Amino acid sequence: MQQQASNTARSIAIVGFGEVGPILAQALVEQGCTVTTYDTKLADAATRPQIQARAERSGARVADTLAAALEGAQWVLSAVTASQAEAVATAAAPLMKKGQVFIDLNSVSPKVKQGNCAKIESGGADYVESAVMAPVPPQGIRVPMLLGGRRAKEISEQLNTLGWRTQTVADDIGLASAIKLCRSIMIKGTEALCVQSMLAARHFGVDERVLTSLHATFPGVGWDKGYEAYLIGRVAEHGQRRSEEMREAAAMLGEIGMNGSLATAIADVQEKLARKGLSLRGDLDDQGRLPEWRTLLENSDIG
Numbered sequence: 267m268q269q270q271a272s273n274t275a276r277s278i279a280i281v282g283f284g285e286v287g288p289i290l291a292q293a294l295v296e297q298g299c300t301v302t303t304y305d306t307k308l309a310d311a312a313t314r315p316q317i318q319a320r321a322e323r324s325g326a327r328v329a330d331t332l333a334a335a336l337e338g339a340q341w342v343l344s345a346v347t348a349s350q351a352e353a354v355a356t357a358a359a360p361l362m363k364k365g366q367v368f369i370d371l372n373s374v375s376p377k378v379k380q381g382n383c384a385k386i387e388s389g390g391a392d393y394v395e396s397a398v399m400a401p402v403p404p405q406g407i408r409v410p411m412l413l414g415g416r417r418a419k420e421i422s423e424q425l426n427t428l429g430w431r432t433q434t435v436a437d438d439i440g441l442a443s444a445i446k447l448c449r450s451i452m453i454k455g456t457e458a459l460c461v462q463s464m465l466a467a468r469h470f471g472v473d474e475r476v477l478t479s480l481h482a483t484f485p486g487v488g489w490d491k492g493y494e495a496y497l498i499g500r501v502a503e504h505g506q507r508r509s510e511e512m513r514e515a516a517a518m519l520g521e522i523g524m525n526g527s528l529a530t531a532i533a534d535v536q537e538k539l540a541r542k543g544l545s546l547r548g549d550l551d552d553q554g555r556l557p558e559w560r561t562l563l564e565n566s567d568i569g
Contacts, residue, residue, distance in 0.1 A: 274424040274425075274427050274428060275299070275340035275341040275367070275424065276298065276299050277299070277300050277302075277338055277339050277340050277341075278294055278299050278300070278339055278340065278341045278343065279302050279303070279304070279329075279335045279339035279341070279342045279343065280301060280302070280303045280304075280335075280342075280343045281304050281305070281332065281335065281342065281344050281358070282305055282345040282346035283303045283304075283305040283307075283317050283320055283321065283326075283345075284346075284347075285402070285403070286345045286371070286402045287305070287320070287343075287345045288321070288324040289402055289403065289406050289407070290343060290345065290402075290406075290407060291303060291321070291326040292323070292324040292326075293407040293428070293429060294407075295324065295326065296325075297428045297429065299428070300327070301324070301325065302326065302329050302334075302335045302339065303321055303328060303335065304329045304330075304331065304332050304334070304335035304336075305317050332358065332361065333361050336366070339366060340365070340367065341366070341367050341369055341421075342362065342366060342367070342368045343369050343371060344358070344368065344369065344370050344372055345372070346372060347372075347506075347507055347510055348372055348507070348510035348511050348514050350372075351370065351372035351374045351382065352374070355368065355370065355381075355382035355385050355386055359385040359386050359388060359389050359391075362389055362390075362391035363389070363390060363391060365391075366391045366392070367391065367392045367393070367394060367421060368382075368386045368391055368393050369394045369395075369396055369421065370382055370394070370395050370396060371396045371398060371411075373446060373447070373450070373510075373514060374514045375443065375447065375515070375517040375521060376440030376443045376444050376447075376518060377440070377517070377521050378517075379414075379439050379440050379443050380439050382395075383395070383415070383439045393415055393439070394418050395413065395414045395418075395439050395440070395443060396411050396412070396413050396442065397412040397413075397443050398410075398411050398446070399411065399446060401500075407428070407429050407430045407431070408431050409431065410432075411425075411430065411431065411432040411433070412433055412434075412435045412445055412446065413433065413434050413442060414434070414435055414436045414437070416437055418434045418435075418436070418437065447514060447515040450511055451515050451528075451529055454512050455529075455532050456497065457500055457536070458501070458535040458536060460494055460497040460498060461497075461501060461535055461539055462535060463476065464476075464494055464559070464563060468563050468564065473560070477489050477490070477494060478490075492553075492555050492557075495555035495556050495557055495559050496555045498539070498556050498559040498563075499554050499556030501535075501540060502540065502550075502559075502562060503550060503554075504540070505536040505538075505539050505540025505541075506536075506540040506541075508533075508536045509533040509534070509536040509537035509540065512529050512530070512532045512536060513529070513533045515532075516529035539562075
């Protein structure tokens with residue numbers, strides 16, 4: 267175990283410093299790693315202070331360019347939104363050298379992960395895909411992750427010595443992401459169904475009766491304890507990112523000859539509620555529920 271730990275990367279770059287990046291950075295710094303971060307929002311005077319403040323709190327160093335962040339890093343963690351995952355891999359590929367490892371944490375389709383792998387490895391660096399299988403807060407680096415790629419087993423062992431909870435599922439790229447996105451269709455679909463059900467129920471003034479009926483049918487779920495407020499709260503807070511993930515799920519379905527319209531519809535509901543819920547994100551309770559969801563859905567145009 268000591269030899270294994272000694273081979274663990276100690277110089278790490280994190281690209282993207284939104285919700286996930288600072289959590290990973292702080293945990294890595296606490297394990298003695300040097301962490302450098304780069305985010306495109308650093309170029310905007312309005313958002314730069316926010317990124318700098320997050321970096322200071324987590325112990326990470328800020329780099330003003332992607333090249334500066336990647337220079338000398340043993341691992342590069344890509345933690346951007348799904349829509350930016352391919353662009354980051356494309357930009358990073360010519361900057362990375364043999365011996366560096368690009369760990370792609372983004373929720374994108376297997377085809378995008380395979381394309382990102384080809385870009386990164388064309389220059390001699392190594393690529394490992396990661397599928398994050400649950401919300402990072404509150405578990406932090408203990409959130410379950412599935413890894414894939416030629417070096418996935420080795421990197422999994424090294425990450426786990428730093429307190430992570432990763433598991434290797436394949437040498438091939440794309441299978442870990444397929445597992446994640448197939449699961450996401452169920453999870454995000456349930457959230458979207460709840461939003462539409464409660465929206466229609468509020469229109470007719472029968473939401474309490476619907477919740478009572480759901481509890482009677484599924485007594486162990488928590489429909490009598492605010493489960494609908496939790497599902498709607500997740501969408502209000504994270505719907506934009508979830509909608510991008512579901513569009514990737516739709517792309518995955520299309521890649522294998524299936525109809526992705528259901529996943530696209532889920533994405534539309536997630537995105538619309540996220541826009542509606544911007545002003546209410548701070549009103550989630552300590553269990554992630556949105557007690558005022560009825561106000562959020564009132565007179566809503568969410569279809």
